[in-house]
Amino acid sequence: MRLLQFGDSMLPVGAFSFSNGLESAVHVGVVHDPESLERFVRTATRQSATTDGIALLEAFRAAQDNDPARIARADHAVFNRKLNEEMRTMTVRMGRKLAEMAVKVLNATDVGDWLGVIKRGETPGTYPVAQALVFAALGLQERDAFAVHQYGLASMMLGxxxxxxxxxxxxxxxxxxRINGEAEAAYERAAVRSLDDMASYAPVSDILAAVHVRARVRLFMN
Known part of the structure; x- marks a missing residue:
C-alpha cells in the first residue's frame, strides 16, 4: 500500500506541471506521432537511469547507513548534471514538495533533517534523492524506489x-x-555504478528544454 501511494503518478508534488521538454518537442515537430513520442520518452528514461537513477540508489544506501554527507554528494551530483534551467527547476521543486509531504505524512525525522538542510541552502534538494530518502524511511527496497522514479518520468511525459x-x-x-519493460535491466546496470559513472548524452532533449524556457506560449511550467 505504501508503494502504491508514494509511487502514484498523480502524487501532488508538481509533476503534472512539467513536460520534461516534450512541449517544445511537439511544437517544433520532433515529436509528431506515437512512434516519435515513444522514441522521445524512451530517450528520457534511459538518460534518467544513467544519471538520476544512479544517484537515487546512492542516496538510498546512504540513508540506510545514516550518512548525510553521502546523501548531499548524491544530491549535488544530480543537480550539477541538469544542463538547463527547466530541468533544474523541475527536480528541486518536486524534491522539496515530496520532502515536505513525507515530513507531514510520515513524520520522517531523516527527511525532516534533509529538508532543513535544503532550506538553509546547503543542498539543492533534488527529486530522485527525495524519493530515495522517502522509500528508505518507508522500509521499502531500493529497487522499488528506482522503479517508481522511472515509471513516474515516463508517466508524466505521456500524460x-x-x-x-x-x-x-x-x-x-x-x-x-513497453518502456516500463526496460526498467529491470536499467536497474541492474545502475545498481553497480557509482556517482562518477553518472552520464547522459541527449543533446536534442537538452536544447528543447532550453528553448521551452523562453517560449512565449506555454501549457507547462519551466
Whole structure:
C-alpha cells in the first residue's frame, strides 16, 4: 500500500506541471506521432537511469547507513548534471514538495533533517534523492524506489502528451507498458555504478528544454 501511494503518478508534488521538454518537442515537430513520442520518452528514461537513477540508489544506501554527507554528494551530483534551467527547476521543486509531504505524512525525522538542510541552502534538494530518502524511511527496497522514479518520468511525459498532441490514450498506455519493460535491466546496470559513472548524452532533449524556457506560449511550467 505504501508503494502504491508514494509511487502514484498523480502524487501532488508538481509533476503534472512539467513536460520534461516534450512541449517544445511537439511544437517544433520532433515529436509528431506515437512512434516519435515513444522514441522521445524512451530517450528520457534511459538518460534518467544513467544519471538520476544512479544517484537515487546512492542516496538510498546512504540513508540506510545514516550518512548525510553521502546523501548531499548524491544530491549535488544530480543537480550539477541538469544542463538547463527547466530541468533544474523541475527536480528541486518536486524534491522539496515530496520532502515536505513525507515530513507531514510520515513524520520522517531523516527527511525532516534533509529538508532543513535544503532550506538553509546547503543542498539543492533534488527529486530522485527525495524519493530515495522517502522509500528508505518507508522500509521499502531500493529497487522499488528506482522503479517508481522511472515509471513516474515516463508517466508524466505521456500524460503531458495527451494534452499536447492528437493521441489515443490507449496508444499512450501501450507506450508506457513497453518502456516500463526496460526498467529491470536499467536497474541492474545502475545498481553497480557509482556517482562518477553518472552520464547522459541527449543533446536534442537538452536544447528543447532550453528553448521551452523562453517560449512565449506555454501549457507547462519551466
Amino acid at each position: 503531458a502528451s495527451l494534452r499536447l498532441m492528437k493521441l489515443d490514450y490507449l496508444d499512450a498506455q501501450a507506450i508506457l507498458f
